[in-house]
Amino acid sequence: TQLLEQSPQFLSIQEGENLTVYCNSSSVFSSLQWYRQEPGEGPVLLVTVVTGGEVKKLKRLTFQFGDARKDSSLHITAAQPGDTGLYLCAGPLIIQGAQKLVFGQGTRLTINP
Amino acid sequence: DAGITQSPRHKVTETGTPVTLRCHQTENHRYMYWYRQDPGHGLRLIHYSYGVKDTDKGEVSDGYSVSRSKTEDFLLTLESATSSQTSVYFCAISEFRGSGKNIQYFGAGTRLSVL
Numbered sequence A: 001t002q003l004l005e006q007s008p009q010f011l012s013i014q015e016g017e018n019l020t021v022y023c024n025s026s027s028v029f030s031s032l033q034w035y036r037q038e039p040g041e042g043p044v045l046l047v048t049v050v051t052g053g054e055v056k057k058l059k060r061l062t063f064q065f066g067d068a069r070k071d072s073s074l075h076i077t078a079a080q081p082g083d084t085g086l087y088l089c090a091g092p093l094i095i096q097g098a099q100k101l102v103f104g105q106g107t108r109l110t111i112n113p
Numbered sequence B: 001d002a003g004i005t006q007s008p009r010h011k012v013t014e015t016g017t018p019v020t021l022r023c024h025q026t027e028n029h030r031y032m033y034w035y036r037q038d039p040g041h042g043l044r045l046i047h048y049s050y051g052v053k054d055t056d057k058g059e060v061s062d063g064y065s066v067s068r069s070k071t072e073d074f075l076l077t078l079e080s081a082t083s084s085q086t087s088v089y090f091c092a093i094s095e096f097r098g099s100g101k102n103i104q105y106f107g108a109g110t111r112l113s114v115l
Helices: none
Strands: A005-007 A010-014 A021-024 A031-036 A044-050 A053-059 A063-064 A071-076 A085-095 A098-103 A107-112 B004-007 B008-015 B019-025 B031-037 B042-051 B056-057 B065-072 B073-078 B087-096 B101-104 B110-114
Touching: A005 A085, A010 A021, A021 A107, A031 A071, A044 A053, A044 B101, A063 B056, A063 B065, A071 A085, A098 B042, A098 B087, A098 B101, B008 B019, B019 B031, B019 B087, B019 B110, B031 B065, B031 B073, B042 B065, B042 B073, B056 B065, B073 B087, B073 B110
Parallel strands: A010 A107, B008 B110
Antiparallel strands: A005 A021, A021 A071, A031 A044, A031 A085, A053 A063, A063 A071, A085 A098, A085 A107, B004 B019, B019 B073, B031 B042, B031 B087, B042 B056, B065 B073, B087 B101, B087 B110
8 A cells, every 4th residue: 555646646748738637635745755766766855745735946847845734746837858757756754763765656757759 | 876786687597596686775774675576466566675694584485595794785696596586686875865754776787587
């Protein structure tokens, strides 16, 4: 059972279209993070959202943290081929005093020219 | 760049052989992690370390062991490799930036094939 559920798992759209990726949980998180991963590389942090209802923008990418801090979304406006990659959401957990990060399954995004 | 180096980057081995993957960091981070990445599963935690000689199991630890004898090195060993351990393995370190912010930086990964 995934603590963080991402949808969709695969998305293929044309350049110029808009898209939204969702990250949902039944648990409350103190923050949620979004990473992007390109082939042959490790994930790289895009953004961290901390406050319920928070919206952060990174050029054409808009990240939102749900009011109840159980979900987050990533919206891309006018997608470009350079946005192609695997997008992962992640949330911090402290289990028996140890700091961990739990990841969603990922959304594999393909932007076609 | 958090100065994380994984070696080797690619490895092909045979079932039943032991394999050791190395993660090296240059910035003295306390927490280090080993994940495996498989299609449809995202990143799953194998083992982690919270200091020299302090390690613990993650969610998919069966068949793996780890060691951390120095702050900068975290080794992952597959005691007797099986085909189900064919995967891409990532090492990560944590940076803590205030309450609730566990930011992880990842190495470039090791692609392991067990034949």
